[in-house]
Every structure is written in structure tokens, then in C-alpha cells.
Amino acid sequence: MEYKFRLISLILIDSIIVLFSIYLSHVFLNPFSAQINIFVFASSIVLLISHHILSYTYHLYMRVWKYANIDEIIGLCKVITLSVVITAVFQIVVFQDLYERALFLTLILHIVLLCGVRLTWRYLQLLKEQKTIVHNGIKRRTLILGAGSTGRSIVAHLQAKSTILSPVVFLDDNPTFKNLELNGIPVVGGLQELESVIEHYRINHIIIAIPSLKGDSLGELIARAKRFTNNVQILPSYVDFATGDLQFTKIRDVSIEDLLGREPITLNNESILLKIKGKKILVTGAGGSIGSELCRQIIKYEPSELILLDHSEYHIYKILSELSQISNRTKITTEIMSVENRKRVTIMMGNHKPDTVFHAAAYKHVPLMEENIYSAIATNILGTKNMVDAADNAKVSSFVLISTDKAVNPSSIMGMTKRIAELVVNEKNSVSDTKYSSVRFGNVLGSSGSVVPLFKKQISEGGPVTVTHPEMTRYFMTIPEAAQLVIQAASFSVGGETFVLDMGQPVNITDLAKKLIKLSGLKEKDIEIQYTGIRDGEKLHEELCYEFEEAYRKVHPKINAFYNNQYIENIESKLDGYLLYDARKLTNLLTMILSNIESCKNVRMVKK
Numbered sequence: 389m390e391y392k393f394r395l396i397s398l399i400l401i402d403s404i405i406v407l408f409s410i411y412l413s414h415v416f417l418n419p420f421s422a423q424i425n426i427f428v429f430a431s432s433i434v435l436l437i438s439h440h441i442l443s444y445t446y447h448l449y450m451r452v453w454k455y456a457n458i459d460e461i462i463g464l465c466k467v468i469t470l471s472v473v474i475t476a477v478f479q480i481v482v483f484q485d486l487y488e489r490a491l492f493l494t495l496i497l498h499i500v501l502l503c504g505v506r507l508t509w510r511y512l513q514l515l516k517e518q519k520t521i522v523h524n525g526i527k528r529r530t531l532i533l534g535a536g537s538t539g540r541s542i543v544a545h546l547q548a549k550s551t552i553l554s555p556v557v558f559l560d561d562n563p564t565f566k567n568l569e570l571n572g573i574p575v576v577g578g579l580q581e582l583e584s585v586i587e588h589y590r591i592n593h594i595i596i597a598i599p600s601l602k603g604d605s606l607g608e609l610i611a612r613a614k615r616f617t618n619n620v621q622i623l624p625s626y627v628d629f630a631t632g633d634l635q636f637t638k639i640r641d642v643s644i645e646d647l648l649g650r651e652p653i654t655l656n657n658e659s660i661l662l663k664i665k666g667k668k669i670l671v672t673g674a675g676g677s678i679g680s681e682l683c684r685q686i687i688k689y690e691p692s693e694l695i696l697l698d699h700s701e702y703h704i705y706k707i708l709s710e711l712s713q714i715s716n717r718t719k720i721t722t723e724i725m726s727v728e729n730r731k732r733v734t735i736m737m738g739n740h741k742p743d744t745v746f747h748a749a750a751y752k753h754v755p756l757m758e759e760n761i762y763s764a765i766a767t768n769i770l771g772t773k774n775m776v777d778a779a780d781n782a783k784v785s786s787f788v789l790i791s792t793d794k795a796v797n798p799s800s801i802m803g804m805t806k807r808i809a810e811l812v813v814n815e816k817n818s819v820s821d822t823k824y825s826s827v828r829f830g831n832v833l834g835s836s837g838s839v840v841p842l843f844k845k846q847i848s849e850g851g852p853v854t855v856t857h858p859e860m861t862r863y864f865m866t867i868p869e870a871a872q873l874v875i876q877a878a879s880f881s882v883g884g885e886t887f888v889l890d891m892g893q894p895v896n897i898t899d900l901a902k903k904l905i906k907l908s909g910l911k912e913k914d915i916e917i918q919y920t921g922i923r924d925g926e927k928l929h930e931e932l933c934y935e936f937e938e939a940y941r942k943v944h945p946k947i948n949a950f951y952n953n954q955y956i957e958n959i960e961s962k963l964d965g966y967l968l969y970d971a972r973k974l975t976n977l978l979t980m981i982l983s984n985i986e987s988c989k990n991v992r993m994v995k996k
Contacts, residue, residue: 398449399440405501406436413493427483434478435494438471461503468498527554528619529590533582533609534597535560535568535575538623542597543571556589579609586616593619611906655872656944657689659879663744663786664689670742671696672727672775673749675703677832678790681871682746683707687715689875695740697723698749727771730778737778744878747775748790750806757802758924761971765963765978768805769812773959776816776824786823788878789813791886793830793863793930800925804978808956810886811985815955823883827874830863830891830930839897843904852916853901860898860922861929863891873946880943888932890946954985 410432443449446463472495479486530546532539535558543555558565558575559582565575576585585591594613601609613620669686673679674696680703687694694711698704704722711720721740725732727749750768751757757764772789779787791810794803810826817824833840846853870889877887898917905915922928937950956962962981966974 395449401505402439402443402502403436405505406439406498407432409497409501410435410490410494412497413490416493417490427479427485427487430482431475431479431487435471435475438474439467442467442470460506464503464506465499468495468502472498527552528593529556530554530593530595531556531585531589531591532558532573532595532597533560533579533613534558534601535562535565535570536597538599539595539597540570542595542623543573547571553593553595556591557585559585582609582612583616586613592617594621596620596622599623607903607906614906654945655876656879660689660875663879664691664875666690666692667743668693668740669695670737670740670745672698672745672747673790674698675700675707676748677867678870678874679746679748680707680710681867682748682874683711684714685868685871685875686746687711687718687720690715690717693719693721693740693742695721695723695742697725697727697736699724699726726767727775728766730770730774733774734778734781737775737782737784741782741784743785745775745779745784745787746790746874746878747772747788749775750790750809752792752802754794754800754802754925755923757805758800761801761974762967764801764805765966765974768802769808769959769963772809773812776812779824780816780820780822784822786825786878786881786883787813787816788874788881789824789826790874791826791828793828793891793932794927795828796931796934798982799927801975801978802925804982807982808959808978811954811956812959814884814953815957817884818953818955823881825878825881825883825885825887827877827887827889828932829865829870829873829889830932831865832867832870833864839900840904843901844908847905847908847910847915850915852918853905854918854920855897855901856920856922856926857928858898858919859896859928860926861894861896863930863932864895864900865889865891873944876944877947877949880947880949885949885951886933886937887943888948888950890948891932894929956981956985 410428414428446467448460448464448467472491476486476488476491479491530553532543532555539558539560543558546553546555555571555573558570558573559577559579560566560575561578561580563578566577568575576589586594594617596606596609596613610620664686669691671679671682671686671694674683675698679698683694683696696704696707696711701724704724708720708722711718723736725736727733727747749771751760751764776787789809792803792806794800795807795810796803798804798807810828813824813826816822831838843853873889877885877889881887901917902912905912933950937952941949943949959981963977966977969977
């Protein structure tokens with residue numbers, strides 16, 4: 389509709405100028421006898437029709453004259469000249485006469501008036517832009533990629549607010565949008581024209597407003613944009629739209645998470661509400677990467693009380709401050725303590741009597757736990773045992789252990805301790821009314837100890853980027869995605885399951901490093917990738933489940949539930965006096981404990 393209005397307006401303005409030009413030339417040449425005869429009238433009609441046909445043919449009505457340059461002026465002069473030539477031919481053929489002086493004067497007036505109007509419009513618009521100077525400089529000329537409802541909404545927001553970003557043009561592959569003006573901003577082409585549009589319109593900021601674009605396609609588009617400017621931002625993902633969490637203040641710089649190509653999650657909110665709304669929820673490790681995100685997601689479902697447990701005062705303070713801004717309907721309680729303190733854990737659980745416990749407190753860094761086996765056992769095994777027993781004593785309804793893919797055929801101290809924690813949970817489920825389950829998933833981007841912050845630091849310092857092995861792969865998902873699926877899995881639990889999240893395809897770490905280099909606006913040749921060798925406890929490829937584990941039920945498109953009756957009894961007695969053992973003997977003890985489990989007899993272990 390806007391395009392039709394614009395087209396009609398341009399045709400009307402040009403018609404007035406064309407007719408006025410030919411009439412004015414006639415008056416100049418015949419000041420005392422300027423009568424409109426059939427010759428002048430017919431010539432005017434031919435000139436007018438030929439002008440409009442040629443203007444449409446040469447796309448003059450599709451140009452954005454606000455950004456007119458010499459190419460647009462040359463095109464306009466070409467159309468005017470050809471229309472005058474056609475009119476001259478018409479006069480010779482039909483009237484056997486040529487009104488050459490009038491046609492020449494018409495040509496001059498035509499060029500002056502049409503070009504003058506367009507250049508005046510351009511000048512006025514530039515003057516208007518010069519007034520858009522903010523305190524910290526001139527507004528950034530912004531290109532919006534995506535002219536759908538998302539792109540139009542962000543343009544409307546930017547136009548309504550006093551921001552440094554000034555939308556200039558849209559690009560969109562939908563042909564129905566081309567040549568339209570949306571919110572006063574023209575759609576000038578498709579994404580394939582990105583480079584030429586950036587140069588032509590002097591773009592220095594780009595916003596990608598295509599939520600469906602992901603993975604390699606998004607990465608390629610970002611790489612193309614980054615060749616011209618580092619000011620490339622993206623709108624929230626489909627997850628934010630689905631949860632109603634879309635805010636224009638969330639326009640952010642592009643991150644590696646955007647390039648993973650993860651499909652958007654559709655949650656069964658009804659089952660989650662039944663699990664959380666109006667209930668008491670305890671999250672251990674609440675200040676950590678996964679624990680804090682669990683808290684952010686849980687509080688949206690309005691539990692009556694959210695209990696935050698962590699041994700770090702600072703991390704508890706941070707997440708408490710954040711959650712206090714999100715909701716005032718949920719009572720937030722803090723417990724600063726270690727899950728290793730069995731007596732305190734038991735008292736705390738008895739005092740709060742939560743309905744559901746999400747146990748995320750754990751040590752997860754593989755190389756560090758190789759050097760700190762005592763802490764790994766104390767927290768990951770005995771700390772879990774303390775929480776499991778306390779939950780049973782307090783008659784908690786359900787208990788969810790946050791586990792890891794490194795618990796499958798473990799080759800590290802961290803993996804072995806988390807596998808034993810899974811088996812401790814299984815054992816308690818067989819004798820308790822509490823529903824115990826585990827949720828197993830791979831690496832999360834942005835978590836503490838993730839390779840991504842390390843790679844970013846190395847790139848910012850000019851390299852090299854260190855990768856352990858060229859064939860090293862890992863499963864990855866984003867922190868919000870992992871937290872959402874953990875909560876969803878918990879809502880389906882009937883006790884005894886090991887839920888395994890759909891991690892998609894494993895990601896090659898070298899490829900991840902290369903994507904981060906491109907995301908930083910650099911080329912692969914600019915930053916060296918250095919291979920350092922596989923570290924103690926690491927595997928080349930991770931696994932998500934054991935061979936003996938068969939699908940019990942698919943509870944969600946992205947969650948599989950596995951069930952087995954393997955468990956460990958009396959883990960405390962098996963680890964009695966572990967602090968007196970040296971690291972080698974203690975590693976062998978863990979290996980022996982797992983090897984005595986029928987399903988784990990052929991598990992590949994590392995004995996030091």
C-alpha cells in the first residue's frame with residue numbers, strides 16, 4: 389500500500405513538472421500569443437506518456453532519492469532526453485513539422501525542474517539527518533536485515549526512542565517487500581545485495597532481525613557484514629518470542645551461541661506449572677552457570693519460595709540481586725553453605741521442606757579435578773549423598789541431579805565422580821518415596837570453564853588460539869536451553885530415570901575456534917591455531933549414554949528418558965578414609981567401585 393501511494397505521488401509530481409515545462413517553453417517563445425493548439429496539446433500528451441513509460445522502465449520510481457547520487461541524475465537525464473526525442477519523432481511523423489526550439493527549451497526546463505526537485509528533497513533530508521546528532525556523536529546509519537514483523541517492530545522502536553541508531557534501509561529476500569517503504573524506511577533489495585547496499589548507503593551499523601536464521605547461514609551472513617563493520621547486532625532468538633521475553637533492550641552483539649544452529653525449544657508449560665507454580669523449590673549451586681540460569685527460568689513459573697544454596701557469598705549476592713528485579717511474587721531465601729557439610733544440609737532441608745530439589749552443585753572442570761581428586765569426591769559424590777539423604781528425610785517430592793555426558797564411560801576424575809553420583813541417586817530412588825532422577829547433558833557455552841571465553845581472550849590478544857587436538861569434538865548447547873530442558877525433564881519424572889537432553893551433532897573444537905575468529909571480524913589467517921595435545925582425563929569424543937541403556941520413553945522432542953536398575957549402596961563406607969589415600973590409590977579405588985557395577989565392567993577407565 390505504501391509503495392502504491394509513493395508511486396502515484398511520484399507520477400503526479402512528474403506529470404505536473406512535465407506539463408509545466410512544455411507550457412512554460414511555449415510561453416517563453418510566444419509571450420504575446422501563447423495559445424494551446426492541437427500541435428502543442430498532442431506533443432504534451434506524447435511527452436508525458438513517454439516520460440512515465442521510460443521512468444518506469446529505468447526504475448526511476450523505485451529509487452530512494454533521499455540517497456540520490458550521480459548515477460540517479462544520469463538515469464533521469466537519459467529518460468528526459470529519450471522522451472523529448474520520442475516527442476520530436478512524433479511531431480515529424482504526424483504533423484510533418486518540428487518545434488525544435490520549444491523542444492530544446494522543454495528539455496532544459498525538464499532537466500532543471502525534475503533534477504532540482506529530487507536534489508532539493510535529498511538536501512532537505514540531509515539537513516534533517518544533521519539534526520540527529522546526539523551527545524556522543526552522530527547517529528549510526530543502520531541497516532536492518534529482515535523486513536518482517538520483527539524488523540518493522542525494531543525500526544518503530546528505534547524511531548520512537550532517542551538512540552544512537554538511525555534506521556536507513558531494509559534488506560529482505562521476500563520479493564513482495566521490495567521497493568516498499570516500511571515505517572518510512574525503504575526495502576531496497578535482498579540479502580545477496582548486502583555488500584553493495586552497505587557501501588552505497590554508507591552503513592556503519594547492522595541489525596539482523598531474522599529470528600529463523602541460524603547456524604552456518606547466520607555465520608556466513610555475519611562474516612559478510614563484519615568485513616565492513618564490527619557493529620553487527622542480532623535480535624533475540626525464537627525462545628524469547630515463545631516465552632514472551634522479547635525486549636528491544638535485548639538487541640545484542642552477535643555471539644558464538646547464535647552460530648550453533650540449535651532449533652528453538654517448545655516447552656510443555658502446563659506440566660512445568662504443575663511442578664513449580666506455588667511450590668517450594670531448592671536449587672543447589674545456585675550461583676553457578678547452570679544453577680543461576682535454573683533460578684532465572686524457575687522464577688518465571690512463580691514458585692511460592694525459591695531457595696538459593698551455594699557456598700559462595702558473592703555468587704549468591706549476584707543472583708539474588710538479579711532475581712529480586714524479576715519477580716516480587718516469589719519469596720527468595722538464601723543458604724550460604726557447602727553440600728559437603730552433612731549435618732547442616734540435613735538441618736537446612738528439614739527447615740525448608742522443599743517440594744523439588746535441583747542439585748546443580750558440583751565441580752565440573754576436568755583438568756582441575758585431575759589435580760583435586762579429594763574435592764571432587766567430597767562435593768560430587770559425598771555432597772550428592774548428603775543432599776539425597778536429606779531430601780529423603782524431609783520427604784521431598786522430587787529430586788533432580790544435574791549430571792554430565794562425561795559420566796558415560798568416564799576417563800576423568802570428574803566423570804567418575806559424576807557417574808557415581810548418578811548411581812547414588814538411583815539407589816535412593818529404589819528405597820524412598822521421593823522421586824529421584826538425573827539429567828545428563830554436554831558442554832554449555834558461556835559456563836565457567838568453557839572454551840569460548842578462553843578463545844575470545846586469546847583472539848583479543850592476537851593469538852594463538854590453543855586447541856588440544858584437531859579432531860576433538862564436544863556436544864554443546866546454550867545455558868538457557870539446558871536450564872529449560874532440565875526443568876521440563878523434571879516435570880515428567882516418575883522416579884528412576886536418567887534424562888538425556890538432545891545435544892544435536894557434536895561440534896569440532898577447531899571449527900568452533902575458526903567461527904569465533906570470524907565473529908571477531910578477523911580472517912582465519914590472522915590468528916594462529918595451535919594444538920597442545922589432549923590433557924589428562926580428556927577424551928577425543930564424548931558419549932551421551934551407555935550401550936546397555938535403551939530408550940525408556942521419549943518424553944519430549946528434545947528429551948529421552950533412560951532407565952536402568954544399576955546403583956551403588958553404602959558409598960560412604962566404600963570411601964571411608966579416602967583422605968588418607970594418595971591420588972593414585974584413590975583413582976584406582978574409584979575405578980574399582982565402578983568396575984564392580986555390572987553395567988560398568990567394560991567401561992574404559994584411566995588408572996594413574
